[in-house]
Amino acid sequence: MNAAHGERGDVVLRAEGVSRTFAAPGGDVHACVDVDLEVRAGELLVVRGASGAGKTTLLNLLGGLDEPTSGRIVLDGHDLAELSEADLAALRHRTLGIVFQSFGLIPVLSAAENVEVPLRISRTDAAQRDERVAAALAEVGLTAHAAQRPDELSGGQQQRVGIARAIVTEPRVLIADEPTGQLDSRTAAGVMDLLAELTHTRGIAAVVATHDPLLVARADRVVELHDGHIVPASADVDAGAPASGAQAAGAQAAPPRTRAEARAARDRPASG
Numbered sequence: 016m017n018a019a020h021g022e023r024g025d026v027v028l029r030a031e032g033v034s035r036t037f038a039a040p041g042g043d044v045h046a047c048v049d050v051d052l053e054v055r056a057g058e059l060l061v062v063r064g065a066s067g068a069g070k071t072t073l074l075n076l077l078g079g080l081d082e083p084t085s086g087r088i089v090l091d092g093h094d095l096a097e098l099s100e101a102d103l104a105a106l107r108h109r110t111l112g113i114v115f116q117s118f119g120l121i122p123v124l125s126a127a128e129n130v131e132v133p134l135r136i137s138r139t140d141a142a143q144r145d146e147r148v149a150a151a152l153a154e155v156g157l158t159a160h161a162a163q164r165p166d167e168l169s170g171g172q173q174q175r176v177g178i179a180r181a182i183v184t185e186p187r188v189l190i191a192d193e194p195t196g197q198l199d200s201r202t203a204a205g206v207m208d209l210l211a212e213l214t215h216t217r218g219i220a221a222v223v224a225t226h227d228p229l230l231v232a233r234a235d236r237v238v239e240l241h242d243g244h245i246v247p248a249s250a251d252v253d254a255g256a257p258a259s260g261a262q263a264a265g266a267q268a269a270p271p272r273t274r275a276e277a278r279a280a281r282d283r284p285a286s287g
Contacts, residue, residue: 027187027220028054028077033086035072035243046072048243050086054220056187059211061231062224063248064240070224071192073240077222078190079107091187108137112181112219114191114210118173120165120180126172127152127161130180137184151179155209171202175209182213189214189221195230207233 030052037044046069054060054077064070075081076088079095088095091110095103120129127148134144152158155175165173174194181189191210195203207223207230214221214235223234231237239248 025056026053027056027091028222029089030073030077031087031089033073033076033083033088035069035076035081036084045243047076047083047240050243050245052077052238052245054188054222056220057215057218059214059221059223059233059235061234061237062222062240063226063231063237064224065226068240069243070240072243074190074192074222074224078111078113078188079103108133109184110187112184112186112189114174114177114181114189114194116193116196118165118170118177118197120173120176122165125162125164126157126168126176126179129165129176130183133180133184147183148179151183152176154182154213155179169202170198171206174198174206178206178209178213182217182219185217187220189219191221191223193224193226195225195227200229203227203230204233211235 030050033047033050033052034045035047037046050073052073062070062073072081076083077090079088079090082096090106093106095106098106121132124132130148130151131144134147139147149158149161152161155178157172157175157179160168160172165176168176174197177194181191189210194210195206198206210221210223211233213219223230225231237248238245240246
């Protein structure tokens with residue numbers, strides 16, 4: 016399958032001063048607070064945080080599934096607030112792939128038919144559908160299981176089908192919310208390795224939410240959410256696995272939390 020359009024390193028997804036507040040009987044809940052974030056093509060970004068930290072809310076905002084109370088989301092050069100519902104849906108369909116924790120497969124369909132669903136929605140030509148579905152299943156190592164239904168597959172295989180379905184439209188951005196939450200640690204590590212490989216080979220901008228430190232160690236970059244705020248990643252981010260080169264570099268200083276901090280870090284003379 017073709018790599019995602021755009022150059023590796025380009026900013027594909029950006030949040031600028033994004034906040035999301037929900038009204039509740041006990042008072043307003045600030046699920047995200049003044050979040051500044053950029054995700055680049057070919058980068059696997061992990062959003063880490065405990066349950067209730069705001070990870071799912073942030074991913075929903077980044078994917079255009081929810082609207083921020085303030086701030087803006089820019090996806091593939093488009094300010095989501097400026098789009099009509101129809102245009103937003105079209106942008107999500109051609110630009111965004113989503114991987115669900117619960118797999119989200121249709122039980123009565125085979126693995127290949129599940130992967131084919133987004134292409135049918137976009138009315139892709141039948142011959143091209145067959146070619147792209149076969150390529151996506153091969154990429155996740157499931158060619159031999161194309162005819163099997165979800166209940167005939169293991170949890171890890173079902174999630175691989177979910178990943179194939181997410182990439183079959185050749186998206187620029189991949190969003191995954193706790194994609195290994197229902198898997199054992201060994202299977203989860205394999206799925207995370209697959210996500211990392213696809214991100215790098217296809218030049219996708221990938222955002223994965225998790226609280227598992229063994230999975231966090233596979234990221235190119237880590238941000239941590241606490242009560243809706245992005246905070247410096249804690250020291251145990253790389254526990255359990257050797258750091259990649261990007262992680263080793265990132266361990267020298269906390270990631271910037273604002274554009275001003277990013278500029279200061281960029282302009283700071285290198286040491287050594």
